[in-house]
Amino acid sequence: MSVQSRLAVVEKSGVTRKVNDFSIVVATVNGSGSQTANGVILRSLFAMGIPVSGKNLFPSNIQGLATWFTIRANAAGFVARTDQSEILIAMNRTTVIEDLKGLAEGGVCLYADDMAFEKSRGDVHYYAIPATRLARESGAEASLRPYVANMAYVGGLAWLLGIELSEVESALAAHFRGKAKAVALNFGVxxxxxxxAAENLTKTDGFRVERMPAEAGMILVDGNTAAALGAIYGGVSFAAWYPITPASSLAEGLQDYLPQLRRDPTTGENHFLMVQAEDELGALGMAVGAGWMGARSMTSTSGPGLSLMAEFSGLAHYAEVPVVIWDVQRMGPSTxxxxxxxxxxxxxxxxIGHGDGRQVVLLPGPNECFEFGWRAFDLAERLQAPIFVLSDxxxxMNLWRVPSFRYPDQPMDRGKVLSAEDLARLGGFARYKDVDGDGIGWRTLPGNSHPRSAYFTRGTGHDENAAYSEDPQVWEANMARLARKYQTAKGLVPSPVVEHMSGSRIGLVGFGxxxxxxxxxxxxxxxxxxxxDYLRLRAIPFADEVGRFLAEHPVNWVVELNSDGQMHSLLKIYFAEHAGRMRSLAHNDGLPLTARRVVQAVRDEKEEER
Amino acid sequence: MTVATAPKKATTNLIGLEKSDYRGLETTLCQGCGHNSIVSQIVAVCFELSIPPEQLIKVSGIGCSSKAPAYFMNRAHGFNGLHGRMPSAATGAILANHSMRAIGMSGDGDTANIGMGQFKHMVRRNVPMVYIVANNGVYGLTKGQFSATAEQGLELKKGLQNKLPPIDICLEALIGGASFVARSFAGDPRQLSTLLKAALAHKGTAVLDVISPCVIFNNKDESPKSYAWGREHEEPLHDLTYVPERDEIVISYEPGEITSVAFADGSSLRLKKIEVDHDPTSRLAALTLIEESRTQGTFVTGLIYVNPTQPTFVEISGLGTTPLARLTPAQMRPTEETLRDINARFA
Structure with a gap:
């Protein structure tokens, strides 16, 4: 019986067909090589034109602990995580009982046949795949067998859902970068x-995929790689970092692509340098030193690293040194x-930092990691300040289906830098003097050959000439200038994105x-x-538009992934007059947000109103 | 007028600058502070070596020592950063423009207490710079606490006794893999001047641990970091002569008594044996020397260790000739065509 005729049977039996609309959860053991298999499924669905997302819910462990990977396919383009999955790929005997309990009504369980467990759910469609046997028969060396065994569930799922095998093969070729032997071995399984599956199993469920007209210009990429590439097209020349989950792959992205993109084609010289520092103190210290010298410079870290970077952040803010800091946020406090x-x-x-200071924070959404990657450098040099880019x-770390990267549409803004010729014309300069009224002074770079180019960069109190000063008026004037600079930043950072629905009285505010x-x-x-209506914040300082949006709605939900309602708090500080219109929707369980959380909160309040 | 036609005494160096072009602001350190002597030697040496001030950066951390860069070379950019973190900022700055020279000024607290980690990683990387520690065993600006280099049993003004053994900065530098380690004394300007010249000629990190007495908090005659003790006990390892590249003077020494260390810039340092037979190119000999000096309580100064060919971080990093800070936008932003290729890889 062909697959088609079996499906007809399914339809006759009254099982609802669900095409391009389901979530898959793959339950495996960390370090078992399932990432390759999951990536191949994701990429195959993507190649079939189906909106799809993948999320790795993994433990802090190298090998042995339970890990889950969720894939959501949705023809309408809704690819947020869901609370429940319809399809379970059960490859971990230690979690299978619980995994089965969590499956949606009428779901599917595709499992490794050497795994004995009680089929406790009568509503679930079970399919056994002889993963171990197929791996053994594949001809793979014994050491590789556990890895290629994962390909058995890829094949089983392809049969179950109708994933095109040619796309699976292409995805394998992309993953193994064309290594024919590896592709053949895995595709064989x-x-x-x-x-x-086709010869021994009977499809009883209604889930399947169908090719959709391909949307032009979409790519599948993780945000860290996108950020690294964005930074490269923004001209990053120096990056110092210290390994930390989940930020490491951003620096590793730089390491991968800088040699390809920033080596002088004629001389072969490297026009970049990366340093793995001894810690995050050193990482930001080096980045600040390089930014001061005049190189486009960055670091990337996560919360614990940012804690260590507080010290240099304060110096960069007060001494006014351009530098870009990516914080790929993970769950804190502490480790x-x-x-x-x-x-x-x-x-x-x-x-960040002791004493006064408010920093420019960029908040990229899924489509903006690349763009903010290059834009951050223009802002850092224009504002002579540390620019914080908050990813998560x-x-x-997860793959996102996003529009392809757009080449920067503006020339680089290197900010206010005086050359030796400028100084010859001007006769000199005062480093921290606000000559343009925007709070930003002119700087010189070390190595400027003019005898009056030098100034003394310091974290101590200083006057317009960068000379040490404890004069109360000098101190206040300098702080007032920094406040002016913050106002200037407001006009330079990306503005929020607002989407309306007609008849709306509810505001939703979110980011990232x-x-x-x-x-x-x-x-x-x-x-x-x-x-x-929805306002997606893209930067702090907040645009005035944010206040107008809040004023338009009796209730504005501030949606965020933390326990304290941090964005809610910030908005109450900057838009105190609208505090009564804001509700905190702070959710923080370590997992990506689901729509249900938002829907529930909004509906619950509406119930209360009645 | 006869005065006008008389040959003028040369007050300018090879690049036409006067010594005043190398001066900084008036010092605000205490009168008699050893750090002021170090500052004077930096001014004199940089003038004498005709170093363009605009081609040098001054970097420092926090403390009395770290204020010193304000007191020399106003025409050089300065970076007075964070306590114990000068090495990282200096590393980033130098890597961003490796055509610049760098003089770092640190203190014993800045280096051996709060900054030990960064210090050791900087010497391990062999970042091209002169790293001077103005070492007085005491915190001055916070009024007289012990630093990690204070001798065991030392009593300071407040009557407290230091119960912990001192950290030896030269030893830490050596173990960290430093390529140039010297100890000097602020009360011995001639030797300090020569070692500074050699340090500036050295292509990697040159660590200069300079015992620099604090006249307010740690200058009692019995303190090993006092002027009196230093003058009494200093045991120079060699009689040092710095020979600039351009100088072809051949100094006649007894054969066998002279060692010459050649630096990458063509200059050299000649070391004449005094009493002990120390080979500064041997790391093991250097370690032994410091350990013997510790056990015998002697104050050995001079060039303790040097490896003038040890690759620098700049050399091993694959950097080209164009400094990163001097790249043009065209060199920094890959072409639109390359982005099309990148997009194709993720499509």
């Missing part, structure tokens, strides 16, 4: 599993949950990786008669 997501560094990044584990969940929640709420 995929084919064997597919064949086994917290190193492999789980949070948006909990918001207040810390904005107010979900944005940074929560975007897909918020978009889906709006869709669900609108279907239930609750249209909403």
């Amino acid at each position: 995929v084919q064997a599993a597919h064949k086994h 917290g949950l190193p492999t789980r997501v949070s948006q909990g560094d918001l207040l810390f990044a904005h107010f 584990l979900d944005l940074g 990786s929560t975007d897909p969940a918020i978009q889906e929640a709006r869709h669900i709420l609108a279907q239930g008669g609750l249209p909403s």
Whole structure:
């Protein structure tokens, strides 16, 4: 019986067909090589034109602990995480009982056949795949067998859902970068599993995929790689870093792509340098030193590293040194949950360092890691300040289906730098004098040959000439200038993105990786008669537009992934007059946000109103 | 007028600058502070070696020592950063423009207490710079606490006794892999001047641990970091002569008594044996020397260790000739065509 005729049977039996609309959870053991298999499934669905997302819910462990990978396919484009999955790929005997309990009503369980467990759910469709046997028969060396065994569930799933095998093969070729032997070995297992399933299993569920018209210009990429590439097209020349989950792959992205993109084609010289520092104190210290010297310079870290960087951040702020700091947020406080997501560094990044100081914070959404990657350098040099870019584990480490990267549409803004010729014309300069009224002084770079180019950069109190001063008026004037600079930043940072629905009286405010969940929640709420407007913040300082948005709605939900409602707190500081219009929707369990959380909060309040 | 036609005494150096072009602000350190002597020697040496001030950066941490860069070479950019963190800022700055020279000024607290980690990683990397520690065993600005280099049993003004053994900065530098380690004494300007010249000629990190007495908090005659003790006990390892590249003077020494260390810039340092037979190119001999000096309580000064060919961080980093800080936007932003290739890889 062909697959088609079996499906017909399914339809006759009354099982609802669900095409391009389901979530898969793959339950495996960390370090078992399942990442390759999961990536191949994701990439195959992507190649079939189906909107898809993948999220790795992994432990802080190298090998042996349970790990889950969720894949969501949705024809309408809603790819936020869901609370429940419809399809379980059970490859971990230690979690299978619980995994099965969590499956949606009428779901599917595709499992390794050498795993004995009680089929406790009568509503679930079970399919056994002889993963171990197929791996053994693949001809793979014994040491590779556990890895290629994962390809058995890829083949089984391809049969189950109708994933095109040619796309699976292409995905394998992309993963193994064309290494024919590896592709053949793995694809062999995929084919064997597919064949086994077709010959021995009967499809009783209604889930399947169908090719969709390909949307032009979409790519599948993780946010850390996108950020690294963005930084490269922004001209990053020096990067210092210290390994930390979930930020390491950003620096490793730089390491991968800088040699390809920033080596002088004629001389072969490297026009970049990366240093793995001894710690995050050193990483930001080096980046600040390089920024002071005049190189486009950055570091990337996560919360615990940012704690160590507080000291140099304060210096960069007060001495006014351009530098870009990416914080790929993970769950804090303290070591917290190193492999789980949070948006909990918001207040810390904005107010980082002792004494006064408010920092420019960029908040990229899934489509903006590349763009903010280059834009951050223009801002840093224009504002002569540290620029904090807050990504998170979900944005940074997971693969996202996003529009392809757009080449920077503006020339580089190197900010206010005086050359030796400028100084010859001017006769001299005062480093911290606000000659243009925007709070930003002119600087010189070390190595400027003019005898009056030098100034003394310091973290101590200083006057316009950078000379040490304890004069109360000098101190106040300097702080007032820095406040002017902050106002200047307001006009330079990316403005918020606002989306309206007609008849809406509800405002939703969010930022970063929560975007897909918020978009889906709006869709669900609108279907239930609750249209909403949405403002996605993209930077601090906040644009005046944010205040206008808040004023337009009796209730504004501030959606964020932390426990304290940090963005809610910030908005109350900067828009105190609208504090009564804001509600905190702070959710913080370490997992990417789901639409249900947002829908529930909004509906609950509406219930109360009645 | 006869005065006008008389040959003028040369007050300018090879690049036409006067010594005043190398001066800094008036010092605000205490009168008699050893750090002021170090500052004077830096001014004199940089003038004498005709170093363009605009081609040098002055970097420092926090403390009395770290204020010193304000007191020399106003025409050089300065970076007075964070306590114990000068090495990282200096490393980043130098890597961003490796055509610049760098003089770092630190203290014993800045280096051996709060900054030990960064110090050791800087010497391990062999970042091209002169790293001077103005070492007086005591915190001055916070009024007289012990630093990690204070001798065991030392009593300071407040009557407290230091119960912990001292950290030897030269020893830490050596163990960290430093390529140039010297100890000097602020009360011995001639030797300090020569070692400074050699340090500036050295292509990697040159660590100069200079015992520099604090006249307010740690200058009692019995303190090993006092002027009196230093003058009494200093045992120079060699009689040193710095020979600039351009100088072809051949100094006649007895054969066998002279060692010459050649630096990458063509200059050299000649070391004439005094009493002990110390080979500064041997790391093991250097370690032994410091250990013997510790056990015997002697104050040995001079060039303790040097490896003038040890690759610098700049050399091993693959940097080209164009400094990163001098790249043009065209060199920094890859072409639009390359981005099309990148996008294709993720499509």
